Amino acid sequence: MSQIEVLKDRKSQIHLKGSEPFEMTCDRHSLSGSVSQRACVFCGSRVVLYPIADALHLVHGPIGCAAYTWDIRGALSSGPELHRMSFSTDLQETDVIYGGEKRLYAALTQLIDQYQPKAAFIYATCIVGIIGDDVAAVCSRVSREKGIPVLPVHSEGFKGTKKDGYRAACDAMFKLVGREDTADVSPFSINILGEFNIGGEAWIIRKYYEKMGVQVVSVMTGDGRVGEIGRSHGAALNVVQCSGAMTSLAEMMQKEYGIPFIRVSYFGLEDTAKALYDVARRFPDNPEILTRTMDLVKNEIRAIEPDLKEYRKDLEGKRAAIYVGGAFKAFSLIRALKTLGMEVVLAGSQTGTDEDYRILEQMCDEGTVILDDANPVELSKYVIEKDADLFIGGVKERPIAYKLGVGFCDHNHERKIPLAGFIGMYNFAKEVHSTVTSPVWKFAHRRRRV
Amino acid sequence: MKRADAKTTAAAAAPVTKGKEKKKGKENYRPTRNACKLCAPLGAALAFKGFSKTIPFLHGSQGCATYIRRYLISHYREPVDIAASNFSEEAAIFGGQKSLLLGLENVCRQYRPEMIGLATTCLSETIGDNVPMFLKEYRKGREDGPPVVHVSTPSYRGTHAEGFHEAVRAVVESLATAPETPSREGINLFPGMVSPADIRHLKEIFKDFETEVTILPDISETLDGHLWSEYIRMPEGGTPIQKIRGSGRARASIEFGRVLSGQKSAGKSLEERARVQCFSLGLPIGVSESDRLFQTLSELTGHRVPERYNAQRERLLDAYVDGHKYVSGARAILYGEEDLVIGLAAFLSEIGITPVLCASGSKSGLLKEKLSQVTPDISKIQVEEGADFSDIEEIAAQSAPDIFIGSSKGYRIARALNLPLVRAGFPIHDRIGGPRIIHLGYQGAQALFDRIANALIEKRQSDSKVGYGYM
Numbered sequence: 001m002s003q004i005e006v007l008k009d010r011k012s013q014i015h016l017k018g019s020e021p022f023e024m025t026c027d028r029h030s031l032s033g034s035v036s037q038r039a040c041v042f043c044g045s046r047v048v049l050y051p052i053a054d055a056l057h058l059v060h061g062p063i064g065c066a067a068y069t070w071d072i073r074g075a076l077s078s079g080p081e082l083h084r085m086s087f088s089t090d091l092q093e094t095d096v097i098y099g100g101e102k103r104l105y106a107a108l109t110q111l112i113d114q115y116q117p118k119a120a121f122i123y124a125t126c127i128v129g130i131i132g133d134d135v136a137a138v139c140s141r142v143s144r145e146k147g148i149p150v151l152p153v154h155s156e157g158f159k160g161t162k163k164d165g166y167r168a169a170c171d172a173m174f175k176l177v178g179r180e181d182t183a184d185v186s187p188f189s190i191n192i193l194g195e196f197n198i199g200g201e202a203w204i205i206r207k208y209y210e211k212m213g214v215q216v217v218s219v220m221t222g223d224g225r226v227g228e229i230g231r232s233h234g235a236a237l238n239v240v241q242c243s244g245a246m247t248s249l250a251e252m253m254q255k256e257y258g259i260p261f262i263r264v265s266y267f268g269l270e271d272t273a274k275a276l277y278d279v280a281r282r283f284p285d286n287p288e289i290l291t292r293t294m295d296l297v298k299n300e301i302r303a304i305e306p307d308l309k310e311y312r313k314d315l316e317g318k319r320a321a322i323y324v325g326g327a328f329k330a331f332s333l334i335r336a337l338k339t340l341g342m343e344v345v346l347a348g349s350q351t352g353t354d355e356d357y358r359i360l361e362q363m364c365d366e367g368t369v370i371l372d373d374a375n376p377v378e379l380s381k382y383v384i385e386k387d388a389d390l391f392i393g394g395v396k397e398r399p400i401a402y403k404l405g406v407g408f409c410d411h412n413h414e415r416k417i418p419l420a421g422f423i424g425m426y427n428f429a430k431e432v433h434s435t436v437t438s439p440v441w442k443f444a445h446r447r448r449r450v
Numbered sequence: 451m452k453r454a455d456a457k458t459t460a461a462a463a464a465p466v467t468k469g470k471e472k473k474k475g476k477e478n479y480r481p482t483r484n485a486c487k488l489c490a491p492l493g494a495a496l497a498f499k500g501f502s503k504t505i506p507f508l509h510g511s512q513g514c515a516t517y518i519r520r521y522l523i524s525h526y527r528e529p530v531d532i533a534a535s536n537f538s539e540e541a542a543i544f545g546g547q548k549s550l551l552l553g554l555e556n557v558c559r560q561y562r563p564e565m566i567g568l569a570t571t572c573l574s575e576t577i578g579d580n581v582p583m584f585l586k587e588y589r590k591g592r593e594d595g596p597p598v599v600h601v602s603t604p605s606y607r608g609t610h611a612e613g614f615h616e617a618v619r620a621v622v623e624s625l626a627t628a629p630e631t632p633s634r635e636g637i638n639l640f641p642g643m644v645s646p647a648d649i650r651h652l653k654e655i656f657k658d659f660e661t662e663v664t665i666l667p668d669i670s671e672t673l674d675g676h677l678w679s680e681y682i683r684m685p686e687g688g689t690p691i692q693k694i695r696g697s698g699r700a701r702a703s704i705e706f707g708r709v710l711s712g713q714k715s716a717g718k719s720l721e722e723r724a725r726v727q728c729f730s731l732g733l734p735i736g737v738s739e740s741d742r743l744f745q746t747l748s749e750l751t752g753h754r755v756p757e758r759y760n761a762q763r764e765r766l767l768d769a770y771v772d773g774h775k776y777v778s779g780a781r782a783i784l785y786g787e788e789d790l791v792i793g794l795a796a797f798l799s800e801i802g803i804t805p806v807l808c809a810s811g812s813k814s815g816l817l818k819e820k821l822s823q824v825t826p827d828i829s830k831i832q833v834e835e836g837a838d839f840s841d842i843e844e845i846a847a848q849s850a851p852d853i854f855i856g857s858s859k860g861y862r863i864a865r866a867l868n869l870p871l872v873r874a875g876f877p878i879h880d881r882i883g884g885p886r887i888i889h890l891g892y893q894g895a896q897a898l899f900d901r902i903a904n905a906l907i908e909k910r911q912s913d914s915k916v917g918y919g920y921m
Contacts, residue, residue, distance in 0.1 A: 007556055007559060007560055029536065029538050030512055031536070031552075032534075032536050032549045032550070032556060033507075033534075033535065033536075033553030033554060033555065033556030033557040034533070034536070034560075035515070035531045035532065035534075036512055036515075036534075036536065039512065039516040039517065040511050040513025040516070042513055043513050062572045062604070062605035062606040063485050063487060063605060063609075064488065064491070064492070064514065064572075065513075065517070066482070066485060067485045067487070067488050067489065068488075068517035068518070068520070068521055069517075070485070085484060085840075086483070087481055087482070088482045088485060089481055089482075090481065090482035090485070093604075093607050095606065096604075096606050103481075106479050107479075107480075107481035110480060110481060111483075126511050126537075126542075126572060126576075127573055127576040127606075130542065130573065157510075157511035157512070157537075158537040158539055158541070159542075160539070376529060376531055376681065377560055377681060377683060380680075380681030384680060395520050395523055395524055396519055396520055396523060398523070398527075399523055399527060399529040400529055400681070402527075403528075403682075404678060404680075404681065443677070444677050445679035446679050
């Protein structure tokens with residue numbers, strides 16, 4: 001086959017464990033002309049705030065940004081579903097010339113009157129920054145007139161990376177914190193941060209905490225409500241998953257309200273158990289919490305262990321490639337795959353930090369390829385070289401895997417199956433098993449044995 | 451565990467206001483709620499995917515390329531590589547020339563394309579990047595490099611449909627050469643935004659007419675391909691660059707789309723520049739519109755319609771008769787690109803289904819006029835240009851429809867009204883096989899007819915308490 005060339009400027013973002021001392025460039029703007037798998041600042045803000053189901057999400061800009069983010073995530077709501085609507089000011093050429101503020105004002109007032117949201121988020125897209133609309137001024141005017149928080153989200157696509165979008169979302173959300181009464185909040189209480197209720201995951205996790213005797217004040221943002229966020233400052237602890245997205249909110253809450261935070265993950269048995277224990281240990285005044293946690297973990301693991309063992313029989317020794325948004329998820333996936341007896345041959349992320357990649361490097365075996373901000377050409381090069389049996393990623397990675405005859409597990413926001421918690425590990429194992437052991441691969445070119 | 455499907459849909463929660471209230475003009479401005487359109491760069495990127503070894507390149511933010519890739523991949527289920535200049539804040543302030551030149555260089559190195567399809571986004575358009583000048587600069591010393599075709603597609607102007615046609619026009623205008631004397635080598639076909647299966651069928655038809663055809667663009671292989679043994683940066687297939695260059699020597703062009711016929715287009719541009727006569731036909735859906743295609747082909751090639759197509763046509767008519775009572779009198783909601791809506795409306799009126807609502811996110815100003823050419827009584831049809839799915843939902847709720855026909859984006863509305871949705875066009879994000887849906891020719895009409903009739907039959911069957919096993 002023709003040699004796949006890695007662009008010179010990209011070489012420092014690729015590391016082969018064991019081949020050289022670890023040093024990796026990351027956290028930088030994507031190279032021009034590279035088909036990056038990353039999205040933009042807007043995308044970062046949109047994914048974080050999207051699950052807040054009783055808020056209005058209005059995208060201020062031309063139609064594309066709103067159209068591509070209409071009801072695409074599996075973030076579920078137990079009540080209102082306003083988040084599943086896609087609203088856009090749909091700017092036209094004349095607005096670009098004369099400014100879009102009038103349209104924004106008209107759109108906001110109409111939509112608030114029609115849908116009666118509890119708050120509104122206004123996402124500024126690329127050209128809003130360029131044409132100089134004073135989004136904040138329009139927001140505060142409408143907020144005064146309508147009596148609800150109307151929050152600008154500074155998510156112009158070119159102003160950094162997806163991570164900057166996370167921060168912009170946290171900044172907007174922080175303005176909601178502290179608005180509601182916290183009288184009935186227990187001292188044994190937490191906020192769940194960075195859990196988006198994909199396929200109902202937040203409900204699973206919330207139930208664990210409730211069984212432990214810990215009150216969940218708010219989930220940010222899965223099945224999220226403006227009112228819950230408003231009283232989240234009453235919680236004793238912030239428990240942050242998907243830390244890349246939500247750490248900045250936790251930090252702001254620590255500074256302003258003195259709420260400590262811990263980082264956790266709910267993917268895989270080990271990480272889920274560790275998360276629950278870490279939270280339980282934060283409440284030494286109530287030792288029953290820890291006792292209940294031990295029972296819970298034992299029972300949950302016992303319930304799925306036999307099935308996991310069965311799956312493991314078929315999966316032992318199979319090779320997996322992981323390419324996900326945040327590196328923290330990759331850590332959990334490596335551990336979860338080890339539970340299934342699988343070997344990780346490629347691990348990468350869109351937005352990992354230097355520290356993330358150092359941890360990743362330590363967790364991986366010799367010969368594992370570590371990638372930052374990769375593109376399809378690089379991903380496929382290493383999937384082939386490492387002869388992977390499974391690829392874990394999102395929709396953009398799926399056809400790469402399939403074309404090359406490799407199984408695929410969607411671990412992104414579009415999925416419908418909960419992969420968090422203990423039951424999530426069972427679902428994950430089942431999903432991995434169903435793709436890796438499918439008979440279709442024997443027809444794939446790379447694996448054709450007939 | 452709580453289940454989402456037990457809850458009210460956002461659709462049902464929205465208070466109903468009259469869709470008709472939405473009229474153009476500033477004072478009556480309404481925000482777009484669940485758009486029935488996409489942005490122009492998506493259409494351009496899709497069109498570029500239909501030219502041989504062409505890499506689409508968006509000059510703007512990274513997110514545009516990523517979102518568009520995700521959207522296209524979810525329909526075609528094929529890798530869709532789209533490069534971008536990945537604007538930084540610096541580029542947005544000082545101009546995107548540096549990003550563009552570096553990007554082009556990198557994409558050439560990594561992809562070795564035969565052509566680069568460069569579409570601008572709202573960002574680069576708004577900051578006023580002079581792309582033609584940047585490209586002139588880029589060309590210096592790179593005269594042998596692949597052609598870079600530039601199309602201006604800010605998403606604040608037009609929709610994906612316009613972006614698609616503009617990109618095709620840009621390709622033809624930049625590459626096709628006008629011969630000294632008109633020659634008569636084959637026929638150009640501008641099919642518009644149709645499925646890979648449609649294009650494969652059109653190729654067969656031309657083959658049976660023993661006529662060389664240049665299909666612009668041709669996504670039949672590039673977006674509905676095979677398994678690979680290595681990563682293929684640009685899949686095989688697409689209109690060969692040589693054939694694009696030679697399109698000025700064709701004996702005629704055929705373009706599909708009654709709305710397109712009233713707009714600037716690649717076909718008409720070629721007619722002006724290279725005197726290649728352009729025949730504008732409706733999208734050939736149903737018997738009458740397909741007849742026009744076969745008739746035109748017969749006249750242009752001097753061949754009689756091949757027997758197999760007469761047979762397909764006869765079989766279709768037989769099916770129309772066999773199934774007419776299941777469909778006659780039904781009321782349909784149609785939505786999508788204007789030309790698709792017109793084509794479907796033409797077909798439905800042949801079988802006694804009234805398209806009570808014909809809606810599109812585009813605003814050509816031509817939809818009603820063109821619909822009246824293919825339907826017997828336009829007064830029975832509510833025509834909505836510039837519509838979004840909330841408008842469609844509100845109108846549908848008041849028009850007692852029986853069936854929805856269009857992309858998967860209408861699913862939630864159809865579901866809320868407990869009505870069948872027959873999936874057609876783009877995108878199909880909730881089923882396998884979107885690229886293999888065939889709409890065109892007698893064969894396409896046959897497939898659509900069977901699916902529509904069966905959807906209505908199934909609805910009656912499942913609504914009935916009896917459990918009929920015989921319909």
